[in-house]
Amino acid sequence: MATCAADLFPFEPDLSKAQTPPAPFYLDGALFEAEKDRVFGRTWQWVGHASDVAKPGDFLASEIAGEPLVLVRDAGGGLRAFSNVCRHRGSLVACGKGNRRSLQCPYHGWTYGLDGALLAAPEFDGVRDFDKASVRLPSFRAQDWGPFAFANLSAEGPALPEVLAGFPSEIARLRCDVSRLRFHSRKDYPVRCNWKVYVDNFLEGYHVPTAHPSLLRELDMDRYRVDTFRYHSSHFAPLKPGKGGESRRYGDPDASAGALYYWVFPNWMLNVYPDNLSLNVVLPLGPEECLVVFEWYFFEGTQDLERTAEKTIAFSDGIQREDMEICERVQRGLRSSRYTRGRYSVRRENGVHHFHGLVHEFLASEARDRATR
Ligand code: FES
Ligand SMILES: [Fe+2]
Known part of the structure; x- marks a missing residue:
């Protein structure tokens, strides 16, 4: 085939x-x-409304062709996208949208910062070869344009403005x-x-x-x-x-x-x-x-x-x-x-x-x- x-x-x-x-x-x-x-x-895939992730702490769960991701507005105002899959046993972490200081997995309570880093893994003492500091949600590229939020699962390839090329300025000329x-x-x-x-x-x-x-x-x-x-x-x-x-x-x-x-x-x-x-x-x-x-x-x-x-x-x-x-x-x-x-x-x-x-x-x-x- x-x-x-x-x-x-x-x-x-x-x-x-x-x-x-x-x-x-x-x-x-x-x-x-x-x-x-x-x-x-x-x-670059459309993943939601930029207004849902406008303020620091805002998050929005989305996906690209079945790949779960979560968009986050971090403390510094940057738009970030992470894999929405918990590093423990694979539960989806965020659901829907909201505003939080951190993202907690609803299964066993592992908690991730708005930068994707694992902050807490309850009752995990004694686990060998486990470096909590190096555990984080994989990140993806994210960017908003107008009312739209986009993400790209790949770190390679053109940036969003290169893909949109001249058309945002054409739209602006239309007074839109x-x-x-x-x-x-x-x-x-x-x-x-x-x-x-x-x-x-x-x-x-x-x-x-x-x-x-x-x-x-x-x-x-x-x-x-x-x-x-x-x-x-x-x-x-x-x-x-x-x-x-x-x-x-x-x-x-x-x-x-x-x-x-x-x-x-x-x-x-x-x-x-x-x-x-x-x-x-x-x-x-x-x-x-x-x-x-x-x-x-x-x-x-x-x-x-x-x-x-x-x-x-x-x-x-x-x-x-x-x-x-x-x-x-x-x-x-x-x-x-x-x-x-x-x-x-x-x-x-x-x-x-x-x-x-x-x-x-x-x-x-x-x-x-x-x-x-
Ligand atoms: S699967 Fe997320 S804490 Fe266990
Ligand atoms: Fe048609």
Whole structure:
């Protein structure tokens, strides 16, 4: 069984010659496990709200593809992330969120400082070759940006600003000050498809004319464009001239000029409007199962907030249901004995091809590591 994409298919960088990945790319359990390590274990992942870890002592339990972690705001104001697994017999240490001077494991009471160091291990006298001072929760990289908190299980690889590249400044030019955004609401959508099927679908507007008739009425598909960068892509999806419906939904008369959409490798997306922003995160649950999280953020002091939010969320929910149905159809088709792989539209699927190239690159690093071992 293939455990890395490099074994599964050679990635063709020339979009006009490339074939889409073969069906096992979206089905194979061993490949899914490899992705948890090589893709989700080595990229910046959204792990929660920065507001939950704003003050010293705040903690928030989270996870990345099943790997438990706890975010902590330490005494000096730094954001830290640690493994949330007790060094004693493996219980999860922190649960939920709160504010504490230290983190105590609920099983036998081992206590850790906000720097991850073991402070107390009750009734552990007489244990040989046990150096309490050297015991600590393994740490991970953590950083917040605007209302979001991110962590990276790997100490290697680019810092978060390098991954986000120029897009925070583009968002700022849209007068969207991320530091003033406040979380409004969240919706979780379980989808019976591989997480990459969902991401593929997000990365192209090719399906809009057939799959989203309501969106087609609003969007100027001739000008729809996807631009790819090192670790992200941006989507230019302008409204048809003179269209007011969509902009009313987003509560801003200039929305047609100012909407920005970003996807960041491997699994999260931002939809940015002058007066609000939404986050979509695709969480891998199994080879043929994922959870899509939608969150909406608005500025403090937004006029008529509830009405604007209700319209924004209802519109998005309708499109999401159409997308989920498509993705689940794709997943069922991928299991067919009569399908292996397809081709990309050069005009419309460059973003999908770019994503597949990145997955291939990250998984191929396993083959490189094996070769150098
Ligand atoms: S497992 Fe945490 S104290 Fe025993
Ligand atoms: Fe869609």
